[in-house]
Amino acid sequence: MSEAKLSARGQPAPDAVRWTCPHGRHAAKGCVACYEAATEADPALPLWRIAVWFTSERPMPIRVLKDVRRHGRHFALDQPSTPLVYLLSGQARAATSAEAIAGLVGFLVGNRHIVDAFTVTEIRAVIAP
Numbered sequence: 853m854s855e856a857k858l859s860a861r862g863q864p865a866p867d868a869v870r871w872t873c874p875h876g877r878h879a880a881k882g883c884v885a886c887y888e889a890a891t892e893a894d895p896a897l898p899l900w901r902i903a904v905w906f907t908s909e910r911p912m913p914i915r916v917l918k919d920v921r922r923h924g925r926h927f928a929l930d931q932p933s934t935p936l937v938y939l940l941s942g943q944a945r946a947a948t949s950a951e952a953i954a955g956l957v958g959f960l961v962g963n964r965h966i967v968d969a970f971t972v973t974e975i976r977a978v979i980a981p
């Protein structure tokens with residue numbers, strides 16, 4: 853099983869390369885191009901199961917959290933018990949974990965009506981069995 857974990861605090865420099873998507877963006881910052889590329893991803897590519905924890909500057913209404921599920925990509929946005937901490941999870945096909953993560957976070961970047969300012973604090977990505 854291939855697994856990638858990121859704690860957003862303090863990345864050693866060589867590790868940063870692993871977290872860079874094909875468009876040169878850090879996966880934790882999100883990439884709209886990766887998000888869009890995932891729509892037409894080659895079915896032969898690995899399917900990643902991704903979970904991204906992030907903090908929002910403002911609380912998100914429950915209605916918004918539920919709307920994410922209707923988005924068509926089977927992403928889920930949940931609120932664990934900590935205030936202003938959210939969990940975005942989903943699956944995506946991509947060649948690398950960085951690309952899969954950048955695409956999932958890219959969903960947030962491309963949908964500013966969901967969350968306008970956020971900081972990713974933790975990421976988990978595993979290849980789905």
Ligand SMILES: [Zn+2]
Pocket residue numbers: 873874875876877883884885886954
């Ligand atoms: Zn990208």
